[in-house]
Amino acid sequence: MRALTIVLASLALIACGDDDGDVTDASASDAGGIDAGAPDAGAFDAGVFDAGASDTGPPLDPEEPPRTIALEGDPAALGAHGGVTAGWDFDGDVDGFDVVVPDGGPFVLYASLEPRIDDMVERTISLGLSSSDGAPIGDRATGTRYAAIARRVPSASTVRLTVSSDRAAYYVLLVALLTEADEGELDDATSPRRTLAISPAPSTTTLALGRPSHPGDVDAVRAEVPAHAVPQVLRVVVQEREGSYPRVGPLPGDQVLRVLLGGWADAASCRASCPRDASASPALLAEVDAACEQRQCLVARRVDRASPDERASFDVVIPLPPASSTTSLTITRDAGDAAVDVESDLTLTLEEDTDEAARYAGGAEQPSSATMAYDATAADYPMPSLASSTVLRGELTYGGGAVQGAGDYDAWPSDVDTYLLQLPSSDPGGGLGWMVAWYFAGAASAAPGTLAIDVEFCDGDVLTGGGGCTPVSTHSGGAPITLVDDGARTSWHSTEPLPQWSVRPTGATVASAAQCSCIEPRFVRGGTLRLAVRAHERRSVEPIEYSVHTALTTYPRPFTGGTCPATCAYTDR
Structure with a gap:
């Protein structure tokens, strides 16, 4: 905020023609009478602090009318600038200054107020603006060491600045008047020009x-x-x-x-x-x-x-x-x-x-269909083989995600690509092992965000009225079934903290073997698996190009430090 003071101070001094701390014109001088605890008046130009002009009565009484701050410069160019160095002579003192606004405009008036010396005294200073009839123009600005305002003011008028402090002090008030000439102003609440x-x-x-x-x-x-x-x-x-x-x-x-x-x-x-x-x-x-x-x-x-x-x-x-x-x-x-x-x-x-156009039909985006691969050997378990896995490729082109802050909003939180996978017809036994990994175009660390995959199984043991399987998209505790590398270390089969994901040197994000990811027997009998890929923790709004590799394998599987339970109960958490 000190930038406003520095810029205005420089221009105000240029307009005055000197740099000795004098007010813009002699008629704007406010003076001495500062209490004994204030800085020595001798440290300042004697023409600024004239004891004969000391405030002696109530704030803004008839004997001390508001003074006029003269502005110099072109409001349409670098602005018209002016200022005054003065003093609050007693606690609670209020001073007033008038600014004459020329014809033309519209105009914006900037003003800043701060004690001239940072004496480390705790005080509350206040800066307000009102029209010639006394009506406030916007709210007052307050602060302990600095206050500033910017208000649109009417052309061909006189506006008044009032400055106050609960403790006596010297102060500097700087003013700038700028022409506002934007072409994009609203005519009313709904109709831009x-x-x-x-x-x-x-x-x-x-x-x-x-x-x-x-x-x-x-x-x-x-x-x-x-x-x-x-x-x-x-x-x-x-x-x-x-x-x-x-x-x-x-x-x-x-x-x-x-x-x-x-x-x-x-x-x-x-x-x-x-x-x-x-x-x-x-x-x-x-x-x-x-x-x-x-x-x-x-x-x-x-x-x-x-x-x-x-x-x-x-x-x-x-x-x-x-x-x-x-x-x-x-x-x-x-x-x-x-x-x-x-x-x-x-x-x-x-x-x-x-990417969206390729998925669009009948006036809406449609799921992409594929057959889930089965790899009995799974030589690089839990990493699905590039040659023996189902590959789902897409691009997430919109959505805010973590780019947002409090108070931000998107009607569409993320682009979502949906895939419907057909599971192999086989005796499920205790379930099937499930391998999942994903890649990004380029380095994973440079990707505009990460992925989350919402999962919907289909329970073949519970049929709907139409004879189809029953969709299941939540765990037994009610939480949604989502694959996401969020740092959590929970699993369905153990109370011990276990890694959920790892990032390979190739850039692949891989579901950990310790998670015992699997398809329950009832879901194998259901025959389908729906995956909805969306953005998670976006770092920019650039498109996220991804490829998800997935395959099924035998179950149960060992992992470092243990073996998966004989029967898959992946949603039991």
Whole structure:
């Protein structure tokens, strides 16, 4: 936050023509009378702290009217800047300063306040802005050693800054007035000014989004995607423009990016068919419903937080199913409580989702079918042989996963590729051994994320009303059956901690022999196995190219330190 003070101070001193600490003009001088515990006034320019101008009455009384801070410079260029060095003469003192806003605009006024000397005294300082009629313009800013605000102010007006402290001190108040000329401002809550017609895939379009120049500033663009016969993905990236430099320092805060899908006739139809992640928090689902009241479906949300270790990526990928007409999306960037005087660019990249297209039929993605391999020798158990295993290849093209932070949202948490495997017809005995491993394109450590595989067996001993087997996708304790390398060391057959997965030098993630992974006899009789591959712990939104190798073998199998139980009870946990 000190960046704001440094930039403004430099420009203010240039406007004054000297660097000796004087106020912008003599009429703005506030003076001595600081209590005995304050720094020696002799350490400062005598023209700044004039004992004759000392505050002697109640704050802002008629004998001490607000002083005017003169601004110099062009608001549309580097900004109009000014400042004052003054003092709070007693605990609880309040000073007022007027700023004359010229015609033109619209304008944003930045102001920062801090004690001139860091004397390590605990105090609370406050900075507020009001219009000429006394109405507050936004909330007051408070702090112990620094306070700053950025507010949109009306043209051809006089606005008032009030500064206070619960302890006497010298202080520096710096002001900058900047023209706000963004093209992406919202006319109202739902209608952005700009509409962008995106070229057919593959295409990339970059345009200026604007500056998040004051709290509550909202920039928006409506993107129109042309009709398309195959699934596509739209990547939405908002980033600061290279070579754009701030005229004032930033006010840290939480900015929010939203992507909304339009096209609903009314709120009811939106709520009924808007895709949503039901596992999201009640507050986020309430925001989805609120967007539906405007006939728009919130499909992605990212929060860029003030804390450096909680920075989110304004980079999302939106899946677009085939459409016979134009698909309309609205992208908004809400400054939230931040103010950043840097230009941002919006880049939209439209591509065909070839992996999804290969799985698409009848208006929806369909499971891919395959026959499960059987390898009786399993020479490299538990690693399935490359030559004697079923290979499932795919690409996960969208989804947030661990890229998200608290308050972030994706209507589709992850792309999911589903496979339906036919099991061999044989006497299951005590069950069949199950080998699973997966690879990524390139080094595993460089992959955009890891995998999770949701498993659904089919119980051939419990038939449904139609005579089919009964799906089983949870363990006996109710937890979902998921293959994932999450560091857990549990197993179905032992209370001892046992490794679940290992990563081979080849880059393969392999189910450990100690897990005794197996297919229960009732599931062998069921005849089918459904696997749903999704992203886990994403590190970026780049596509995850994977191959899953799997095969069955004899059971039980030995492992280092023991032997698997004679009868498989894999879901008994």
